[in-house]
Amino acid sequence: MRSRARTHVATLLLSAVLASAALAVGGGAAHARTPSPSPSPSLSSSFGLPASVDGGAWSSGHLQGTAIDRRRGHMYFSFTNLLVKTDLAGRPIGSVTGLTGHLGDLDFNSADGRVYGSLEYKAAQAFYVAIFDGSRITRMNMDARTTDVLSTVHLREVVRDYTADMNGDGVFDGDTGNTPDHRYGCSGIDGVAFGPGLNGRGGVRLTVAYGVYSNTTRTDNDHQVLLQYDVRDWWKYERPLSEDALHTSGPASPDGKFFAYTGNTTYGVQNLEYDGDSGNWLMAVYKGKKAAFPNYGLYVLDGSKPARRGEVKGQPRPESGRILSLLPRGLHHEPSGVYGYESGGQYGLVSLDDGRYYVAEAGTVDSGGTTLQTGRAVLHRWTGAVPNPFAVRGPAS
Secondary structure: OOOOOOOOHHHHHOOOOOOOOOOOOOOOOOOOOOOOOOOOOEEOOOOOOOOOEEEEOOOOOOOOEEEEEEOOEEEEEEEEEOOOEEEEEEEEEEEEOEEEEEEEEEEEOOOOOOEEEEEEHHHOOOEEEEEEHHHOOOOOEEEEOOOOOEEEOOHHHHHHHOOOOOOOOOOOOOOOOOOOOOOOEEEEEEEEEOOOOOOOOEEEEEEEEEOOOOOOOOOOOEEEEEEOOOHHHHHHEEEEEEOOOOOOOOOOOOOOOEEEEOOOEEEEEEEEEEOOOOOOOOOEEOOOOOOOOOOOOOEEOOOOOOEEEEEEEOOOOOEEEEOEEOOOOOOEEOOOOOEOOOOOOOEEEOOOOOOEEEEEEEEEEEOOOOEEEEEEEEEEEOOOOOOOOOEEOOOOO
């Protein structure tokens, strides 16, 4: 969970050094921030947090997730194959390049001051939690493979479900949703967040959510699947990233595996977030396509209800598991019993644990004939209204 310490961000903004736009090759692609003025942001409250933080424009993949270090006044943006670190005025401080896998959602761990993210190498059947030491990200275009800013932990449970031969033909069908293979429709991982144990026993855990293939012809892919891990002893698993020789150092199994019945979604939980104010978990997704479900864009797990043992619906053979409850608020689809909302958050979602959230926006700009990916985090407040429970939080009066 995020630190709640109040910081003198205004001082940081005045003293931060404006990093110039640069072009550099990393992972086979150039990453560049378009030159733009950097005015002082409008402060939204006495906490000194800006109404928005610009993540820049880059030659990269699209925005996948965001995280904030409030104590140091830093924001982190995941652009699929690029990590960008800015101050809260949106001025770039450093970046990490050289990633050929898929870097997804991010979260900041206040216990060790590092940024955790999901990292996939589907062709190699390898899935990791990427751990970035933000204190060492001090310049642009730091190579993830040759600098000491990144370590990784392998997730064996994800590999088992991703490679599961569900039809028993002895053939792994690869990175495709058009197959009965991949247990629960597992396409890998994306959403990550720190929060309490979902079994109601307390303690902070890292929760990792599965990606789930969109496939309307099967019935065993209608749950969001979440794994929980106690990362306090992960130092013994952490290894540098070596894409030429991907390691398998990691826990043998998760501390808990949980299921939330939402209906099939397109690539599962894109952004997962725990809200310390309400005690609930938010799952932002790309909408599903099954007509039997409402296909909302946001689902909320009821944090007041620990997981219960129940049926994991739709499986080839009867299966029980730890079932999570959706918060009975918002839009309600009576035929399926599913609750949810329509909102953003798929490209980045950060709870400030006081009813406010940074909700990320992704886009593109043209720079001399080259399309650059953009992202910014915009401050909202939770209203719980339907269909969209978020309202933009403007500057303080």
